[in-house]
Amino acid sequence: MTPRQDIDIRPIHEDETRDWIRALNTGFQFPPTVSDADVRDRTTYIIPERTLGAFDGTRCVGTFRSFPQEVTAVGGTPVRADAISNVTVTSTHRRRGILTRMMAKDLAAAKERGDTVATLIAAEYPIYGRYGFGVATTTAEWTIDVPRAGLDPRWSGPDDGGRIDLVDGDDVRKTGPELHERLRRAQPGVVDRDERWWQVRTGALVVDPASWTEPFHAVYRNAEGEAEGLLTYTVDDHWGDVKQPLETAKVKDMIAVTPAAERALWQYVCSVDWVTKVRTGWRAPDDLLPHLLPDPRAARILTQADLLWVRVLDVVAALEARTYGATGTLVLEVVDRGGLSGGRYRLDASEAGASCARTTADAELTLDVSELGSLWLGDESAVRLAALGRVREERAGAASLADALLRTSRRPWCPDIF
Ligand SMILES: CC(C)(COP(=O)(O)OP(=O)(O)OC[C@H]1O[C@@H](n2cnc3c(N)ncnc32)[C@H](O)[C@@H]1OP(=O)(O)O)[C@@H](O)C(=O)NCCC(=O)NCCS
Numbered sequence: 001m002t003p004r005q006d007i008d009i010r011p012i013h014e015d016e017t018r019d020w021i022r023a024l025n026t027g028f029q030f031p032p033t034v035s036d037a038d039v040r041d042r043t044t045y046i047i048p049e050r051t052l053g054a055f056d057g058t059r060c061v062g063t064f065r066s067f068p069q070e071v072t073a074v075g076g077t078p079v080r081a082d083a084i085s086n087v088t089v090t091s092t093h094r095r096r097g098i099l100t101r102m103m104a105k106d107l108a109a110a111k112e113r114g115d116t117v118a119t120l121i122a123a124e125y126p127i128y129g130r131y132g133f134g135v136a137t138t139t140a141e142w143t144i145d146v147p148r149a150g151l152d153p154r155w156s157g158p159d160d161g162g163r164i165d166l167v168d169g170d171d172v173r174k175t176g177p178e179l180h181e182r183l184r185r186a187q188p189g190v191v192d193r194d195e196r197w198w199q200v201r202t203g204a205l206v207v208d209p210a211s212w213t214e215p216f217h218a219v220y221r222n223a224e225g226e227a228e229g230l231l232t233y234t235v236d237d238h239w240g241d242v243k244q245p246l247e248t249a250k251v252k253d254m255i256a257v258t259p260a261a262e263r264a265l266w267q268y269v270c271s272v273d274w275v276t277k278v279r280t281g282w283r284a285p286d287d288l289l290p291h292l293l294p295d296p297r298a299a300r301i302l303t304q305a306d307l308l309w310v311r312v313l314d315v316v317a318a319l320e321a322r323t324y325g326a327t328g329t330l331v332l333e334v335v336d337r338g339g340l341s342g343g344r345y346r347l348d349a350s351e352a353g354a355s356c357a358r359t360t361a362d363a364e365l366t367l368d369v370s371e372l373g374s375l376w377l378g379d380e381s382a383v384r385l386a387a388l389g390r391v392r393e394e395r396a397g398a399a400s401l402a403d404a405l406l407r408t409s410r411r412p413w414c415p416d417i418f
Contacts, residue, residue: 007093008055009062009101011048016060020053023060027088041207045196052105054089054098061090064102066110069418070192071119071310074378074408075323075353076185078192082110082313084120085418103131104338111313111340116321117373118311119191121417128309132338134373135380136310137189137414139282141303142289146276150294155271158264161223169202172217175227176202182257188322188377189308189412197416201232201253215252218268220261229261230254233269245274251281253415259288266292282307284413308414310373315341318376319356324349324405330398333363334372341369349405364398367391378408 012020021034021042047067054062069083084106089098110118119136122128157164167175176198184190199205206212213234220229232253240246249269256262266289270278280289285304290296312318315334327350336342346359365382367375371391374380382402385391393399 006056007061007096007098007101009052009098009105010055012051012053012060014043014048016053017043017046019060020051020063023053023090024063024086024088026090027063035208037207041205050106050109051086052102054093054102056093061093062098062102063088064099064106066106066118068115069119070184071117071308071414072184072188072190073318073322073376074188074406074412075321076188077321078184079116079318079321080114081191082106082113082115082118083191083418084118087120087123099127100131107131107311107313107338107340114314116312116314116317117376118313120309120311121307122309125306128311129370130337131311132336132340132369132373133309133311134370134375135306135308136373136377137306137308137379137412138285139303139305139307139413140285140287140301141282142280142287142299143302144270144278144280144289144293145298145300146270146278148295149270149298151267151270153271155267158220158260158267160260160264162221162228162260162264164218164220164264164268167217167219169204169214169217171219172202172230172232173198173204175219176230176255179227179230179255179257183255183415186257187413188408189414191308191414191416191418193416218265220256220264220268222258222260228258229256229265231265231269235272235275246276247274248277248279249275250279253281254283255415262288263292282415282417284411286411307417308377308412310376312341312369312372312376315343315345315369315372316356316358318372319345319347319349320354322376323351323353325351325407326404327351328401328405330401330405331359331361331364332372333366333394334369335366336369338369347405362394364393364395365391365402366394375402375406377412378406379412381407 026032050066052064053060065086069081070078071081215234218231290299330347347356382399386399
Protein backbone atom coordinates (compact mmCIF):
# COMPACT_ATOMS: atom_id res chain seq x y z
CA MET A 1 0.00 0.00 0.00
CA THR A 2 1.39 3.43 -0.97
CA PRO A 3 -0.05 6.09 1.37
CA ARG A 4 -1.03 9.18 -0.62
CA GLN A 5 -0.56 12.18 1.63
CA ASP A 6 -1.22 14.45 -1.37
CA ILE A 7 -4.88 13.41 -1.15
CA ASP A 8 -6.71 16.02 0.87
CA ILE A 9 -9.26 14.59 3.30
CA ARG A 10 -11.69 17.15 4.65
CA PRO A 11 -15.39 17.95 5.13
CA ILE A 12 -17.04 18.97 1.87
CA HIS A 13 -18.33 22.46 1.07
CA GLU A 14 -21.98 22.67 0.03
CA ASP A 15 -21.07 23.46 -3.60
CA GLU A 16 -19.10 20.17 -3.73
CA THR A 17 -22.18 18.02 -2.98
CA ARG A 18 -22.75 17.01 -6.62
CA ASP A 19 -19.13 15.94 -7.11
CA TRP A 20 -19.25 14.05 -3.79
CA ILE A 21 -22.40 12.15 -4.89
CA ARG A 22 -20.74 11.37 -8.25
CA ALA A 23 -17.81 9.82 -6.35
CA LEU A 24 -20.26 7.93 -4.10
CA ASN A 25 -22.15 6.53 -7.11
CA THR A 26 -18.85 5.57 -8.74
CA GLY A 27 -17.66 3.75 -5.61
CA PHE A 28 -20.91 1.76 -5.42
CA GLN A 29 -20.82 1.04 -9.19
CA PHE A 30 -23.97 3.07 -9.87
CA PRO A 31 -24.13 5.28 -13.00
CA PRO A 32 -22.05 8.31 -12.01
CA THR A 33 -24.29 11.06 -13.39
CA VAL A 34 -26.08 12.86 -10.55
CA SER A 35 -29.64 14.13 -10.85
CA ASP A 36 -30.68 17.56 -9.58
CA ALA A 37 -33.31 15.82 -7.42
CA ASP A 38 -30.61 13.76 -5.73
CA VAL A 39 -28.48 16.83 -4.97
CA ARG A 40 -31.52 18.68 -3.58
CA ASP A 41 -32.55 15.72 -1.44
CA ARG A 42 -29.12 14.97 0.03
CA THR A 43 -28.61 18.62 0.87
CA THR A 44 -31.60 18.32 3.21
CA TYR A 45 -30.01 15.66 5.43
CA ILE A 46 -26.24 15.36 5.08
CA ILE A 47 -24.28 17.20 7.74
CA PRO A 48 -21.46 18.97 5.84
CA GLU A 49 -19.01 18.94 8.74
CA ARG A 50 -19.52 15.16 9.11
CA THR A 51 -19.41 14.48 5.35
CA LEU A 52 -15.84 13.79 4.34
CA GLY A 53 -14.45 13.87 0.83
CA ALA A 54 -11.02 12.69 -0.30
CA PHE A 55 -9.83 15.11 -2.97
CA ASP A 56 -7.17 14.50 -5.62
CA GLY A 57 -6.75 18.10 -6.73
CA THR A 58 -10.34 19.25 -7.18
CA ARG A 59 -11.77 15.81 -7.96
CA CYS A 60 -13.52 13.85 -5.20
CA VAL A 61 -12.22 10.25 -5.08
CA GLY A 62 -13.41 9.17 -1.65
CA THR A 63 -16.60 9.60 0.37
CA PHE A 64 -17.46 9.04 4.04
CA ARG A 65 -20.40 10.31 6.04
CA SER A 66 -21.50 10.01 9.65
CA PHE A 67 -24.58 11.15 11.52
CA PRO A 68 -25.96 10.99 15.05
CA GLN A 69 -27.85 7.80 15.89
CA GLU A 70 -29.19 5.96 18.90
CA VAL A 71 -28.75 2.22 19.26
CA THR A 72 -30.65 0.32 21.93
CA ALA A 73 -28.49 -1.42 24.53
CA VAL A 74 -29.51 -4.58 26.40
CA GLY A 75 -32.17 -3.45 28.89
CA GLY A 76 -33.66 -0.84 26.54
CA THR A 77 -31.49 2.26 27.05
CA PRO A 78 -30.69 4.14 23.82
CA VAL A 79 -26.98 4.84 23.46
CA ARG A 80 -25.34 7.64 21.48
CA ALA A 81 -23.78 6.30 18.31
CA ASP A 82 -21.69 7.71 15.49
CA ALA A 83 -23.40 6.04 12.50
CA ILE A 84 -21.09 5.65 9.50
CA SER A 85 -22.35 5.38 5.95
CA ASN A 86 -21.57 6.14 2.28
CA VAL A 87 -18.00 4.84 2.54
CA THR A 88 -16.28 4.61 -0.84
CA VAL A 89 -12.89 5.06 -2.43
CA THR A 90 -12.85 5.27 -6.22
CA SER A 91 -11.24 2.22 -7.82
CA THR A 92 -8.41 4.32 -9.33
CA HIS A 93 -7.35 5.31 -5.81
CA ARG A 94 -7.93 2.10 -3.81
CA ARG A 95 -5.48 0.59 -1.30
CA ARG A 96 -3.52 3.74 -0.68
CA GLY A 97 -4.81 4.26 2.84
CA ILE A 98 -7.62 6.70 1.99
CA LEU A 99 -10.32 4.82 3.91
CA THR A 100 -7.96 4.43 6.87
CA ARG A 101 -7.43 8.20 6.99
CA MET A 102 -11.15 9.01 6.64
CA MET A 103 -12.04 6.50 9.37
CA ALA A 104 -9.39 7.82 11.76
CA LYS A 105 -10.65 11.38 11.30
CA ASP A 106 -14.29 10.47 11.88
CA LEU A 107 -13.67 8.20 14.90
CA ALA A 108 -11.44 10.81 16.56
CA ALA A 109 -14.22 13.40 16.14
CA ALA A 110 -16.81 10.95 17.53
CA LYS A 111 -14.63 10.24 20.56
CA GLU A 112 -14.11 13.96 21.11
CA ARG A 113 -17.90 14.52 20.87
CA GLY A 114 -18.50 11.88 23.54
CA ASP A 115 -20.27 9.25 21.42
CA THR A 116 -20.39 5.88 23.15
CA VAL A 117 -20.06 3.63 20.09
CA ALA A 118 -19.71 3.88 16.32
CA THR A 119 -21.94 1.75 14.11
CA LEU A 120 -22.06 0.67 10.48
CA ILE A 121 -23.37 -1.95 8.09
CA ALA A 122 -20.46 -3.52 6.19
CA ALA A 123 -20.65 -4.11 2.45
CA GLU A 124 -17.87 -6.68 2.76
CA TYR A 125 -16.84 -8.59 5.88
CA PRO A 126 -13.03 -8.03 5.83
CA ILE A 127 -13.04 -4.23 5.78
CA TYR A 128 -13.81 -2.94 9.28
CA GLY A 129 -12.41 -5.29 11.94
CA ARG A 130 -9.04 -3.51 11.60
CA TYR A 131 -10.69 -0.30 12.81
CA GLY A 132 -12.04 -1.91 15.99
CA PHE A 133 -15.52 -2.86 14.73
CA GLY A 134 -17.06 -6.22 15.62
CA VAL A 135 -20.22 -7.97 14.46
CA ALA A 136 -22.89 -7.09 17.04
CA THR A 137 -26.03 -8.38 15.34
CA THR A 138 -26.76 -10.85 12.59
CA THR A 139 -29.72 -11.24 10.31
CA ALA A 140 -31.57 -14.01 8.53
CA GLU A 141 -33.80 -14.05 5.48
CA TRP A 142 -36.15 -16.92 4.72
CA THR A 143 -38.16 -17.86 1.69
CA ILE A 144 -41.39 -19.64 2.55
CA ASP A 145 -42.86 -22.26 0.29
CA VAL A 146 -46.46 -21.42 1.22
CA PRO A 147 -48.23 -24.56 -0.07
CA ARG A 148 -45.77 -26.69 1.88
CA ALA A 149 -46.14 -24.69 5.11
CA GLY A 150 -49.37 -26.48 6.06
CA LEU A 151 -51.30 -23.36 7.11
CA ASP A 152 -55.10 -23.60 7.32
CA PRO A 153 -56.43 -22.44 3.91
CA ARG A 154 -59.67 -21.28 5.60
CA TRP A 155 -57.86 -18.74 7.84
CA SER A 156 -59.81 -15.48 7.78
CA GLY A 157 -58.03 -13.35 10.35
CA PRO A 158 -56.63 -13.49 13.89
CA ASP A 159 -58.63 -15.62 16.33
CA ASP A 160 -57.50 -13.67 19.39
CA GLY A 161 -59.99 -10.80 19.11
CA GLY A 162 -57.50 -8.70 17.14
CA ARG A 163 -57.83 -7.62 13.51
CA ILE A 164 -55.70 -6.76 10.50
CA ASP A 165 -56.40 -3.69 8.37
CA LEU A 166 -54.72 -2.48 5.20
CA VAL A 167 -53.78 1.18 5.60
CA ASP A 168 -52.19 3.82 3.38
CA GLY A 169 -48.92 5.72 3.66
CA ASP A 170 -50.48 8.62 5.60
CA ASP A 171 -51.64 6.18 8.29
CA VAL A 172 -48.23 4.52 8.40
CA ARG A 173 -46.54 7.85 9.00
CA LYS A 174 -48.77 8.24 12.09
CA THR A 175 -48.78 4.66 13.42
CA GLY A 176 -45.32 3.50 12.36
CA PRO A 177 -43.13 5.89 14.40
CA GLU A 178 -45.05 5.10 17.63
CA LEU A 179 -44.75 1.38 17.05
CA HIS A 180 -41.09 1.73 16.23
CA GLU A 181 -40.50 3.65 19.45
CA ARG A 182 -42.05 0.77 21.38
CA LEU A 183 -39.90 -1.71 19.48
CA ARG A 184 -36.67 0.10 20.14
CA ARG A 185 -37.35 0.42 23.89
CA ALA A 186 -37.60 -3.36 24.01
CA GLN A 187 -35.23 -4.74 21.38
CA PRO A 188 -31.45 -4.44 21.76
CA GLY A 189 -29.74 -3.52 18.49
CA VAL A 190 -32.56 -1.41 17.03
CA VAL A 191 -31.49 2.01 15.74
CA ASP A 192 -33.70 5.09 15.64
CA ARG A 193 -35.58 6.12 12.49
CA ASP A 194 -36.11 9.75 11.55
CA GLU A 195 -39.06 11.32 9.77
CA ARG A 196 -37.34 11.01 6.40
CA TRP A 197 -37.11 7.22 6.86
CA TRP A 198 -40.91 7.02 7.05
CA GLN A 199 -41.40 9.45 4.17
CA VAL A 200 -39.14 7.43 1.86
CA ARG A 201 -40.74 4.09 2.83
CA THR A 202 -44.28 5.35 2.31
CA GLY A 203 -43.76 7.26 -0.95
CA ALA A 204 -44.18 10.72 0.58
CA LEU A 205 -40.63 11.39 -0.61
CA VAL A 206 -39.66 9.80 -3.92
CA VAL A 207 -36.24 10.88 -5.17
CA ASP A 208 -36.06 8.36 -8.04
CA PRO A 209 -39.56 7.55 -9.38
CA ALA A 210 -38.19 4.71 -11.55
CA SER A 211 -37.18 2.73 -8.46
CA TRP A 212 -40.39 3.24 -6.43
CA THR A 213 -43.12 0.58 -6.15
CA GLU A 214 -45.98 1.42 -3.85
CA PRO A 215 -46.24 -1.31 -1.19
CA PHE A 216 -49.16 -2.63 0.89
CA HIS A 217 -49.21 -1.85 4.60
CA ALA A 218 -51.05 -4.14 7.05
CA VAL A 219 -51.61 -3.13 10.69
CA TYR A 220 -52.44 -5.60 13.44
CA ARG A 221 -54.63 -4.21 16.25
CA ASN A 222 -55.33 -6.12 19.45
CA ALA A 223 -58.83 -6.71 20.88
CA GLU A 224 -58.73 -3.22 22.45
CA GLY A 225 -57.99 -1.64 19.06
CA GLU A 226 -54.38 -0.79 19.91
CA ALA A 227 -51.87 -1.11 17.05
CA GLU A 228 -49.19 -3.70 17.88
CA GLY A 229 -47.69 -4.53 14.51
CA LEU A 230 -47.07 -3.20 11.02
CA LEU A 231 -46.16 -5.21 7.93
CA THR A 232 -45.12 -3.60 4.65
CA TYR A 233 -44.91 -5.80 1.57
CA THR A 234 -45.07 -5.89 -2.22
CA VAL A 235 -46.37 -8.68 -4.44
CA ASP A 236 -45.14 -9.45 -7.94
CA ASP A 237 -47.46 -10.38 -10.82
CA HIS A 238 -46.38 -13.88 -11.74
CA TRP A 239 -48.63 -16.66 -13.07
CA GLY A 240 -47.69 -20.09 -14.37
CA ASP A 241 -48.69 -21.40 -17.81
CA VAL A 242 -51.72 -23.36 -16.64
CA LYS A 243 -53.73 -20.52 -15.10
CA GLN A 244 -51.79 -21.00 -11.89
CA PRO A 245 -50.92 -18.14 -9.53
CA LEU A 246 -47.24 -18.18 -8.48
CA GLU A 247 -46.84 -14.83 -6.82
CA THR A 248 -44.11 -13.83 -4.40
CA ALA A 249 -44.79 -11.47 -1.50
CA LYS A 250 -41.69 -9.57 -0.42
CA VAL A 251 -41.67 -8.21 3.10
CA LYS A 252 -40.08 -4.76 3.19
CA ASP A 253 -40.53 -4.08 6.87
CA MET A 254 -42.22 -5.70 9.82
CA ILE A 255 -42.49 -4.33 13.32
CA ALA A 256 -44.27 -6.42 15.92
CA VAL A 257 -44.23 -5.34 19.55
CA THR A 258 -46.14 -8.39 20.83
CA PRO A 259 -45.93 -12.08 19.90
CA ALA A 260 -49.65 -11.94 18.98
CA ALA A 261 -48.91 -9.28 16.36
CA GLU A 262 -45.95 -11.23 15.02
CA ARG A 263 -48.02 -14.43 14.73
CA ALA A 264 -50.95 -12.69 13.08
CA LEU A 265 -48.89 -10.74 10.53
CA TRP A 266 -46.87 -13.73 9.40
CA GLN A 267 -50.03 -15.80 9.07
CA TYR A 268 -51.64 -12.96 7.14
CA VAL A 269 -48.89 -12.53 4.55
CA CYS A 270 -48.68 -16.30 4.06
CA SER A 271 -52.45 -16.41 3.48
CA VAL A 272 -52.87 -13.76 0.79
CA ASP A 273 -54.57 -15.49 -2.15
CA TRP A 274 -52.30 -16.11 -5.17
CA VAL A 275 -49.16 -15.82 -3.00
CA THR A 276 -47.22 -19.09 -3.12
CA LYS A 277 -43.89 -17.76 -1.90
CA VAL A 278 -42.97 -15.24 0.80
CA ARG A 279 -39.55 -13.64 1.07
CA THR A 280 -39.22 -12.39 4.60
CA GLY A 281 -36.64 -9.66 4.15
CA TRP A 282 -33.87 -9.37 6.73
CA ARG A 283 -35.23 -10.54 10.07
CA ALA A 284 -33.90 -11.29 13.53
CA PRO A 285 -31.88 -14.51 13.43
CA ASP A 286 -34.23 -16.02 16.04
CA ASP A 287 -37.46 -14.75 14.48
CA LEU A 288 -40.46 -16.83 15.53
CA LEU A 289 -41.47 -17.37 11.93
CA PRO A 290 -40.24 -20.87 11.08
CA HIS A 291 -41.88 -22.27 14.20
CA LEU A 292 -45.17 -20.55 13.49
CA LEU A 293 -45.56 -22.77 10.44
CA PRO A 294 -46.99 -26.28 10.89
CA ASP A 295 -44.05 -27.42 8.74
CA PRO A 296 -41.07 -25.19 9.65
CA ARG A 297 -39.04 -26.79 6.85
CA ALA A 298 -41.16 -24.78 4.42
CA ALA A 299 -39.06 -21.78 5.54
CA ARG A 300 -35.69 -22.07 3.85
CA ILE A 301 -32.80 -19.82 4.89
CA LEU A 302 -31.64 -17.59 2.02
CA THR A 303 -29.23 -15.40 3.95
CA GLN A 304 -27.62 -15.65 7.33
CA ALA A 305 -24.99 -12.99 7.85
CA ASP A 306 -23.54 -10.20 9.94
CA LEU A 307 -25.53 -6.98 10.01
CA LEU A 308 -24.76 -4.26 12.57
CA TRP A 309 -21.08 -3.71 13.40
CA VAL A 310 -20.23 -1.87 16.61
CA ARG A 311 -17.02 -0.08 17.57
CA VAL A 312 -16.85 0.79 21.26
CA LEU A 313 -15.51 4.32 21.78
CA ASP A 314 -16.25 4.68 25.50
CA VAL A 315 -16.01 1.37 27.38
CA VAL A 316 -17.37 2.76 30.66
CA ALA A 317 -20.44 4.38 29.06
CA ALA A 318 -21.16 1.33 26.87
CA LEU A 319 -20.98 -1.15 29.74
CA GLU A 320 -22.90 1.06 32.16
CA ALA A 321 -25.71 1.60 29.62
CA ARG A 322 -26.85 -2.01 29.68
CA THR A 323 -28.31 -4.56 32.07
CA TYR A 324 -26.86 -8.02 32.72
CA GLY A 325 -28.04 -11.59 33.04
CA ALA A 326 -26.50 -12.13 36.46
CA THR A 327 -24.60 -10.42 39.24
CA GLY A 328 -20.81 -10.57 39.01
CA THR A 329 -17.52 -8.75 38.67
CA LEU A 330 -15.17 -9.06 35.72
CA VAL A 331 -11.88 -7.30 34.95
CA LEU A 332 -11.37 -6.76 31.21
CA GLU A 333 -8.14 -5.83 29.44
CA VAL A 334 -9.29 -4.06 26.29
CA VAL A 335 -6.73 -3.80 23.50
CA ASP A 336 -7.34 -0.99 21.03
CA ARG A 337 -4.86 -0.49 18.19
CA GLY A 338 -6.77 2.66 17.29
CA GLY A 339 -5.76 4.22 20.63
CA LEU A 340 -9.32 5.27 21.56
CA SER A 341 -10.65 2.87 24.21
CA GLY A 342 -7.84 0.61 25.41
CA GLY A 343 -7.14 -0.09 29.07
CA ARG A 344 -8.17 -2.24 32.01
CA TYR A 345 -11.73 -1.95 33.29
CA ARG A 346 -13.58 -3.46 36.24
CA LEU A 347 -17.22 -4.23 35.55
CA ASP A 348 -19.59 -4.70 38.51
CA ALA A 349 -22.72 -6.02 36.84
CA SER A 350 -26.22 -6.97 37.94
CA GLU A 351 -29.68 -7.52 36.44
CA ALA A 352 -30.49 -3.87 37.21
CA GLY A 353 -27.40 -2.30 35.64
CA ALA A 354 -23.71 -1.90 36.26
CA SER A 355 -20.86 0.30 37.27
CA CYS A 356 -17.60 0.27 35.38
CA ALA A 357 -14.29 2.04 36.03
CA ARG A 358 -10.64 1.83 35.11
CA THR A 359 -8.67 -0.42 37.45
CA THR A 360 -5.19 -1.70 38.20
CA ALA A 361 -6.53 -5.09 39.38
CA ASP A 362 -5.35 -8.20 37.51
CA ALA A 363 -7.12 -8.74 34.20
CA GLU A 364 -9.39 -11.79 33.92
CA LEU A 365 -10.18 -11.58 30.20
CA THR A 366 -8.08 -9.92 27.50
CA LEU A 367 -9.85 -8.95 24.31
CA ASP A 368 -9.59 -6.62 21.35
CA VAL A 369 -12.06 -3.74 21.26
CA SER A 370 -13.65 -5.36 18.18
CA GLU A 371 -14.51 -8.45 20.26
CA LEU A 372 -16.00 -6.20 22.92
CA GLY A 373 -18.20 -4.76 20.13
CA SER A 374 -19.36 -8.31 19.32
CA LEU A 375 -20.11 -9.12 22.96
CA TRP A 376 -21.75 -5.82 23.89
CA LEU A 377 -25.28 -6.52 22.62
CA GLY A 378 -25.23 -10.04 23.98
CA ASP A 379 -25.14 -12.02 20.75
CA GLU A 380 -21.63 -13.45 20.72
CA SER A 381 -20.20 -15.90 23.26
CA ALA A 382 -16.91 -15.19 25.03
CA VAL A 383 -16.44 -18.96 25.42
CA ARG A 384 -16.71 -19.34 21.65
CA LEU A 385 -14.33 -16.43 21.05
CA ALA A 386 -11.85 -18.02 23.49
CA ALA A 387 -12.07 -21.28 21.54
CA LEU A 388 -11.32 -19.31 18.39
CA GLY A 389 -8.29 -17.73 20.09
CA ARG A 390 -9.85 -14.28 19.82
CA VAL A 391 -10.19 -13.59 23.55
CA ARG A 392 -7.79 -14.84 26.21
CA GLU A 393 -8.77 -16.07 29.65
CA GLU A 394 -6.31 -14.79 32.25
CA ARG A 395 -8.35 -16.56 34.93
CA ALA A 396 -9.99 -19.92 34.26
CA GLY A 397 -13.75 -19.52 33.95
CA ALA A 398 -13.67 -15.82 33.05
CA ALA A 399 -15.19 -16.44 29.60
CA SER A 400 -18.09 -18.41 31.10
CA LEU A 401 -18.67 -15.63 33.59
CA ALA A 402 -18.65 -13.09 30.74
CA ASP A 403 -21.32 -15.14 28.95
CA ALA A 404 -23.47 -15.39 32.08
CA LEU A 405 -23.33 -11.63 32.46
CA LEU A 406 -23.50 -10.42 28.87
CA ARG A 407 -25.60 -12.86 26.83
CA THR A 408 -29.35 -12.50 26.35
CA SER A 409 -32.13 -15.05 25.95
CA ARG A 410 -33.49 -13.45 22.75
CA ARG A 411 -30.91 -12.25 20.24
CA PRO A 412 -30.24 -8.59 19.42
CA TRP A 413 -31.48 -7.41 16.07
CA CYS A 414 -31.10 -4.34 13.87
CA PRO A 415 -33.94 -4.15 11.32
CA ASP A 416 -32.40 -1.32 9.30
CA ILE A 417 -29.51 -0.75 6.96
CA PHE A 418 -28.09 2.74 6.74
C1 LIG B 1 -13.72 -0.67 0.81
C2 LIG B 1 -13.00 0.59 0.33
C3 LIG B 1 -13.72 1.81 0.90
C4 LIG B 1 -11.54 0.52 0.88
O1 LIG B 1 -10.91 1.77 0.63
P1 LIG B 1 -9.31 1.85 0.49
O2 LIG B 1 -8.94 3.28 0.48
O3 LIG B 1 -8.88 0.98 -0.63
O4 LIG B 1 -8.84 1.20 1.86
P2 LIG B 1 -7.39 1.40 2.53
O5 LIG B 1 -6.37 1.58 1.45
O6 LIG B 1 -7.46 2.44 3.58
O7 LIG B 1 -7.24 -0.04 3.19
C5 LIG B 1 -6.83 -0.24 4.50
C6 LIG B 1 -6.61 -1.72 4.72
O8 LIG B 1 -7.86 -2.43 4.52
C7 LIG B 1 -7.70 -3.43 3.51
N1 LIG B 1 -8.95 -3.44 2.75
C8 LIG B 1 -9.63 -2.39 2.28
N2 LIG B 1 -10.73 -2.78 1.63
C9 LIG B 1 -10.75 -4.14 1.71
C10 LIG B 1 -11.65 -5.11 1.21
N3 LIG B 1 -12.74 -4.78 0.51
N4 LIG B 1 -11.38 -6.39 1.47
C11 LIG B 1 -10.26 -6.74 2.17
N5 LIG B 1 -9.37 -5.84 2.67
C12 LIG B 1 -9.62 -4.55 2.43
C13 LIG B 1 -6.54 -2.95 2.69
O9 LIG B 1 -5.94 -3.99 1.98
C14 LIG B 1 -5.65 -2.36 3.74
O10 LIG B 1 -5.00 -3.42 4.42
P3 LIG B 1 -3.52 -3.23 5.06
O11 LIG B 1 -3.67 -2.12 6.08
O12 LIG B 1 -3.27 -4.56 5.67
O13 LIG B 1 -2.64 -2.88 3.93
C15 LIG B 1 -12.95 0.68 -1.22
O14 LIG B 1 -12.29 -0.42 -1.74
C16 LIG B 1 -14.34 0.76 -1.85
O15 LIG B 1 -14.86 1.84 -2.02
N6 LIG B 1 -14.96 -0.40 -2.21
C17 LIG B 1 -16.26 -0.42 -2.89
C18 LIG B 1 -17.39 0.19 -2.04
C19 LIG B 1 -17.49 -0.42 -0.67
O16 LIG B 1 -17.47 -1.62 -0.51
N7 LIG B 1 -17.61 0.43 0.34
C20 LIG B 1 -17.80 0.02 1.70
C21 LIG B 1 -19.24 0.24 2.05
S1 LIG B 1 -19.63 -0.33 3.66
